[in-house]
Amino acid sequence: MSVDIVYRPIGILHTPFQDLAGMPIQPTGEASAPGTAEIFPSFADGLKDLEGFSHLILLYHLHQVPRTDLRVVPFLGSEARGVFATRAPTRPNPIGLSVVRLQAIEDNVLHLANVDILDGTPLLDIKPYVPAFDRPKRARAGWLEAAQREVRTRQSDDRFRSRGG
């Protein structure tokens, strides 16, 4: 049983990152940058009340990722991991998730900080980040437990850009 699920972009992300290589690998990285989310006018009415939240969860379509790999060597580490145990983009459904900082809203444009997303990426959904829902106590990060702190200083290379391999 495999049913197609069809989504359409609600907007587009504008960022300084033109290439999958040399990007911050997470929003918390030092290389993360300001960016904007341009919401298409037909969806702008859904932005009401968003301005009170300091952080948003963005869900977006990883439109430049050319393939699915069930095993990947992530940026943090040298061992092949199951893709669902990583944040690598070569997922069966290439949905990206970033927690970003909301700076301001002007009409249908969200001004964001801590963006780690490729320019031109189609935006699928915006959710308010709510500590009581999204912040489990005492979380343990598996193989990333030690390496997660390296994310501040690391950038991507081109491993997820080229086809094949």
Place this chain on the structure above:
Amino acid sequence: MSVDIVYRPIGILHTPFQDLAGMPIQPTGEASAPGTAEIFPSFADGLKDLEGFSHLILLYHLHQVPRTDLRVVPFLGSEARGVFATRAPTRPNPIGLSVVRLQAIEDNVLHLANVDILDGTPLLDIKPYVPAFDRPKRARAGWLEAAQREVRTRQSDDRFRSRGG
């Protein structure tokens, strides 16, 4: 410009919740329950290394939500809000997000706790919850800042079940 984005389920969620009314409204609610995620065998290879993580971010298709509303009256509160400032399911792209606790993995079945998801829901993606990526400091929850604590004791009603309105 509106391009169709097509995803396919990687698995299916089995939970005690058969109806959109009477459910916990977030995984942190007292009514949240154990459940399982059955990953289709063709994707099971991607689960390697997942067992070390205490919490997962599940992305799933809200298959029973019959419509889009850009303004909603959420379970917490009585005022109409922009849908992107809420976690209501009637979103333009009905993608659900829950941070759940991983208890155990048996072959292609994940045993979960703190599930707030309808039985039979198609699963789109699994991401490891990584505190360094997903836990901003000093987050402010807008109109939910006070109400977010009520989530422990509140359950859903049928407001997002019926068509029309």
